[in-house]
Amino acid sequence: MLKFFRDIRLKLVRDKRLGNYLIYAFGEIILIVVGILLALQIDAWKQQSDDRATERMLLAELHNEFKANKTQWDTVMHYHRLSLASTEYVYSQLPIDLKTVDLDSLSHHLYYMTWVFTYNPSNGVAKSILNNSTFDVIRNDELRSLLIRWNDMLVDYQEEEIRAFHNFENRLKPYMKKHLLFTSETEKALRDPRIDLNFLTSLEFDNFVMDRYLDLDEILDNMTGELELMENSINRILELSAPEN
Numbered sequence: 001m002l003k004f005f006r007d008i009r010l011k012l013v014r015d016k017r018l019g020n021y022l023i024y025a026f027g028e029i030i031l032i033v034v035g036i037l038l039a040l041q042i043d044a045w046k047q048q049s050d051d052r053a054t055e056r057m058l059l060a061e062l063h064n065e066f067k068a069n070k071t072q073w074d075t076v077m078h079y080h081r082l083s084l085a086s087t088e089y090v091y092s093q094l095p096i097d098l099k100t101v102d103l104d105s106l107s108h109h110l111y112y113m114t115w116v117f118t119y120n121p122s123n124g125v126a127k128s129i130l131n132n133s134t135f136d137v138i139r140n141d142e143l144r145s146l147l148i149r150w151n152d153m154l155v156d157y158q159e160e161e162i163r164a165f166h167n168f169e170n171r172l173k174p175y176m177k178k179h180l181l182f183t184s185e186t187e188k189a190l191r192d193p194r195i196d197l198n199f200l201t202s203l204e205f206d207n208f209v210m211d212r213y214l215d216l217d218e219i220l221d222n223m224t225g226e227l228e229l230m231e232n233s234i235n236r237i238l239e240l241s242a243p244e245n
Helices: 002-014 018-092 103-113 124-130 133-137 141-179 197-201 203-220 226-241
Strands: none
Touching: 018 103, 018 124, 018 133, 018 203, 018 226, 124 133, 124 141, 141 203, 141 226, 197 203
């Protein structure tokens, strides 16, 4: 093809047909420019196709990650609320009267009152997207914003859980080990003959219950909006990363 065009140019030059040669040369330049533009357009189409394939892959991985995070969130919230309900029951019995208290019910709620859970979601895919150039292939601005803010939201929420966990491990758990029997048969927690039930009537026990109540109440308190923000963010990320039908 190049030889064909070269032969035409040489013939025009030999015949001294300058006007035709200039027209031909201009046309050849146009053809070259068009060829370059087409090549660039094809490259752009290919890059766009590759980006969409990468985006679909990342969204699928992100969706699966947050499905697991959502399941864990729902589980942790269930047990936080269960623990708070049991704590409120024990609190409602204070001060304890050993002559009238239902020890089996009290044992049951003391058991659930001291369940400690923390929300520890997987962040591998989200962090990978944020820390690589692949972030640019995510087209949805709302999803990009949620992923950027996700870690800060998580840290803000986890502050109360972490504080409650350390309080339990360092202060409440040692108290429990001293006065209660650890057993999955909840009604037996206060039935061991070695237990001096008088501890239930002490101010120390009342403060123990109040301490646990305050920890759980702060975790589940939505006055600052952190709890709702977390739940809404998880749900929205799931919606925005869902596969297209």
